[in-house]
Amino acid sequence: MKNKKYDIIIIGSGFAGIASANILAGKGLSILMIDENFHVGGQLLRKIPQELGINKKYKPDYVKKIGNAFVNNLKRDDIEILNNTSVIGIYDNNEILIEIEKKRVASIHYEVILFTTGARERYLPFKGWTIPGVFSAGMSQVLMKSSGVLPSRDVVVGGSGLFLFSAAYEFLNNGAKVRSVLESTGIADKVKMLPVLLHNFSKIMEGARYLGKIGSSGVPIRFNTRIIEARGNGSLEEIVIGKTDRNGKLITGKEKIIKVGGFAYSYGFVPNIELPNLAGCKISFKKELGGWVVDVNENMETSIPGVFCAGEVTGVGGALKSVNEGETASLSILERFEKNGSIHAKKNKLLKERKHHLNFAKYFNTLYGIRDEEISEIPDETIICRCEDVKMGDIREAVSNGFISPGALKTSVRAGMGNCQGRTCGPIIYNLLGSVSGIEGKNFTLFSNRPPVKPVKISSLINRS
Numbered sequence: 001m002k003n004k005k006y007d008i009i010i011i012g013s014g015f016a017g018i019a020s021a022n023i024l025a026g027k028g029l030s031i032l033m034i035d036e037n038f039h040v041g042g043q044l045l046r047k048i049p050q051e052l053g054i055n056k057k058y059k060p061d062y063v064k065k066i067g068n069a070f071v072n073n074l075k076r077d078d079i080e081i082l083n084n085t086s087v088i089g090i091y092d093n094n095e096i097l098i099e100i101e102k103k104r105v106a107s108i109h110y111e112v113i114l115f116t117t118g119a120r121e122r123y124l125p126f127k128g129w130t131i132p133g134v135f136s137a138g139m140s141q142v143l144m145k146s147s148g149v150l151p152s153r154d155v156v157v158g159g160s161g162l163f164l165f166s167a168a169y170e171f172l173n174n175g176a177k178v179r180s181v182l183e184s185t186g187i188a189d190k191v192k193m194l195p196v197l198l199h200n201f202s203k204i205m206e207g208a209r210y211l212g213k214i215g216s217s218g219v220p221i222r223f224n225t226r227i228i229e230a231r232g233n234g235s236l237e238e239i240v241i242g243k244t245d246r247n248g249k250l251i252t253g254k255e256k257i258i259k260v261g262g263f264a265y266s267y268g269f270v271p272n273i274e275l276p277n278l279a280g281c282k283i284s285f286k287k288e289l290g291g292w293v294v295d296v297n298e299n300m301e302t303s304i305p306g307v308f309c310a311g312e313v314t315g316v317g318g319a320l321k322s323v324n325e326g327e328t329a330s331l332s333i334l335e336r337f338e339k340n341g342s343i344h345a346k347k348n349k350l351l352k353e354r355k356h357h358l359n360f361a362k363y364f365n366t367l368y369g370i371r372d373e374e375i376s377e378i379p380d381e382t383i384i385c386r387c388e389d390v391k392m393g394d395i396r397e398a399v400s401n402g403f404i405s406p407g408a409l410k411t412s413v414r415a416g417m418g419n420c421q422g423r424t425c426g427p428i429i430y431n432l433l434g435s436v437s438g439i440e441g442k443n444f445t446l447f448s449n450r451p452p453v454k455p456v457k458i459s460s461l462i463n464r465s
């Protein structure tokens with residue numbers, strides 16, 4: 001790190017981060033981009049490190065080609081990039097605290113900050129989801145894409161959302177046998193998506209690629225079907241699946257057992273809002289954008305002047321929405337530094353395009369959100385908070401005793417107190433509270449965020465620079 005203060009700090013180097021860095025670079029501003037990953041490119045452009053010596057064939061699709069072009073064109077002489085570095089705190093005096101390479105912490109100041117911290121996976125717990133052999137689809141994709149490791153040779157993929165097809169495709173490409181894809185929504189819902197897809201040609205191509213591979217490999221897709229239970233002694237041996245009605249409620253008597261060694265599940269993504277929340281930015285519940293998101297205006301500026309957000313953190317909508325917002329944010333930041341040139345026309349074009357991305361986001365977040373019926377059918381003995389072993393029954397009891405906010409649940413049953421600091425169970429608990437207590441999501445206060453927002457080594461804290 002060359003400086004102690006930068007004009008602009010970008011947190012996250014996914015599509016939103018790199019798209020914005022490309023516009024901001026070369027304008028005489030000092031820019032630092034930080035990411036906890038080892039490479040720039042975020043979730044989508046993960047790749048196997050050369051050191052592992054695995055030469056995996058890699059054919060980028062249309063969206064990844066756009067991302068790769070951003071990465072290749074990064075003006076690295078004009079931007080300082082810190083990889084393997086986590087931002088763990090943000091303070092009132094335009095200061096952030098970072099942990100570098102898990103070795104030391106340092107604080108840096110900024111004039112303007114841009115959060116492009118992306119999203120993470122959303123979970124819907126079911127009986128047996130903690131058995132080895134049951135894993136999230138995103139985790140399995142990360143293992144395959146970043147380490148060349150196949151989590152299971154024999155797998156069923158299930159849950160809800162478009163990512164299921166991407167995960168099944170990845171498993172097939174890596175030589176796994178995919179028994180089936182279980183999709184909890186119905187096929188009729190997909191047909192309704194066609195009008196919004198017309199403005200998202202890349203999504204049609206992406207979907208066609210996945211479905212082509214799944215179809216040609218003879219993998220059945222079962223709609224209105226979801227997992228009821230995973231069973232196994234020490235590791236997964238079989239799953240119980242069931243048919244659902246159009247509201248997601250299980251139809252009794254339609255259960256089926258599949259003997260399988262791996263189950264990969266996915267229920268979409270939730271925005272990583274913890275750092276903007278800690279910074280004091282206004283956060284709102286918008287089901288149609290994936291849950292709790294950071295509020296931004298047309299400049300992608302949050303409720304705090306000088307704090308900008310772009311990409312999945314403002315609403316889950318795919319990589320091209322992230323590019324659009326990253327570019328819009330950087331043009332707004334240039335205006336702020338009075339380096340505007342001919343920005344106006346470009347920004348207007350981006351704002352028009354953003355409407356299409358938001359329409360698509362609204363459609364799929366509404367279709368694929370977790371439904372109350374799915375939550376009400378979670379058995380009492382199912383673990384909800386994996387760090388603290390808190391079960392559904394504990395939560396139901398606490399709620400019936402009046403602990404009806406995430407903070408109150410945390411103090412009463414310890415949900416969210418563990419190592420992940422509520423990143424895994426938090427969104428589940430917000431969903432649960434809504435369903436169990438009947439209180440709408442927008443009326444909660446979230447788990448509070450405090451530094452360090454991510455686990456940090458004591459040795460790093462001692463080595464403060």
Ligand SMILES: Cc1cc2nc3c(=O)[nH]c(=O)nc-3n(C[C@H](O)[C@H](O)[C@H](O)COP(=O)(O)OP(=O)(O)OC[C@H]3O[C@@H](n4cnc5c(N)ncnc54)[C@H](O)[C@@H]3O)c2cc1C
Binds near residue numbers: 310
């Ligand atoms: C596990 C997973 C797999 C996905 N796979 C696909 C896929 O196959 N196809 C698809 O279309 N979409 C996929 N997505 C959705 C994908 O995230 C978006 O389409 C796109 O990558 C969003 O770009 P972004 O820049 O907004 O966020 P991201 O690409 O997620 O980038 C955010 C970056 O911020 C960094 N970051 C977050 N917090 C911190 C912190 N505190 N300190 C330092 N760095 C931080 C992260 O390391 C990350 O690199 C996936 C999402 C996830 C979570």
